[in-house]
Amino acid sequence: MVHAIERAMHDDIESVNWMTPATKEQAMVKLKGIEDKIGYPSHWRDYSSVKVTRDNYLGNVEQASSFELERWVAKIGKPVDRSEWTMTPPTINAYYDPQLNTINFPAGILQPPFFEKTMDDSVNYGAIGMVIGHELTHGFDDQGRKFDAHGNLRDWWTAEDAKQYDERGKCISDEYTQEVPDAGPGVKQNGLLTQGEDTADNGGIHLALFALEAELKKQGKSLDDKGPDGWTYRQRFFLSNAYSWCANIRPEVARLIVTTDPHSMPIFRIDDVVSNMSEFAQAFGCKAGQKMVRANACRVW
Ligand SMILES: [Zn+2]
Structure with a gap:
């Protein structure tokens, strides 16, 4: 799936009409340079020097903190270790690291509702596929695009392409500058x-949807064929995507998220996204002017 989604990113970069060949070439170098890390690290960190005892909580915290400090200090002057993970294997999360140019998917997220090997591709691409595409896109978002294939802060964009990028990014930031009534009156x-x-x-x-379409094609199927339960694969993809972000949040936490979290609230991670997509309107027969069809649809990647 990771390779299929990287291929979709490759094709997307190749096909966009707002980037010059010079910047596209650099983007391809960066994409090829991304390392995929899945499940758990290739070597385990040795914690044997950390002495943990049952009767000294403060001492244990001090032991762990000084181990961690020394581990970071010991990196000075050494080569970069791209194999290092900053999440543990059971973590239900994923990340892109701009300074290592790696995408990382701990074992914890490779289970339902994100991944289930007995389900068909449409379900898995809608859930973990979207997450894979999300981490990959971070290498080319408003921050990630400022780092090169080796993780160095270096501007590889022509001035014109950077301007084109910023215009597209502004469409996204304007869309998400929105009132959030669930978090309380006046919260924006x-x-x-x-x-x-x-x-x-x-x-x-x-990226996940393009990759799914390509995978289905290999199996002699299309997105609009019906899956096992009567929904089309296109519909199953979006249903699975929405299901994977189901959440229940108190207004106080909603307020905290809205004011401090660089992620949008789960409801917007679905509604604001799919209302930008003609593919979603096609899946569920939404018409122009309806709530889930944005007149000013945004698109960066
Ligand atoms: Zn992210």
């Missing part, structure tokens, strides 16, 4: 704070 999201994550959500789902 800052679309600039969440621009990177929102760009990754929008790009991620496109």
Whole structure:
């Protein structure tokens, strides 16, 4: 799935009409340079020097903190270790690391509702596929695009392409600068704070859907064929995507998220994304002017 989604990103970069060949070439170098890390690290960190005892909580915290400090200090002057993970294997999350140019999917997220090997491709691409596309897109969001294939802060964009990018990014940040009544009266999201994550959500789902379409084609199927339960694969993809972001949040936490979290609230990670997509309107027969069809649809990746 990771390879299929990377291929979709390759084709997407190749086909966009707002980037010059010079910047596309650089983007391809960066894409090829991304390392995929899945499940758990190739070597385990040795914690044997950390002495943990049953009767000294403060001492244990001090032991762990000083181990961690020394581990970081010991990196000075050493080569970069791209194999290092900053999440543990059971973590239900994933990340892109701009300074290592790696995408990382701990074992914890490779289970339902994100991944289930007994389900068909449409379900898995809608859930973990979107997450894979999301992390990949981070390499090319408003922050990630400023790093090169080796993780160095280096501007590889022509001035004109950077301007084109910013215009597309502004569409996203304008869309997400929105009132959030669930978080209380007058609470408003800052679309600039969440621009990177929102760009990754929008790009991620496109890449996952393109990859699914290509996979189905190999199996002699199309997105509009019916799956096992009577929904089309296109519908199953979007249903699975929405299901994977189901959440229940108190107004107090909603307020905290809206004011401090660079991620949008789960409801917007679905509704704001799919209302940008003609593919979603096609899946469920939404017409222009209806709530889930944005007149000013945004698209970066
Ligand atoms: Zn993200």
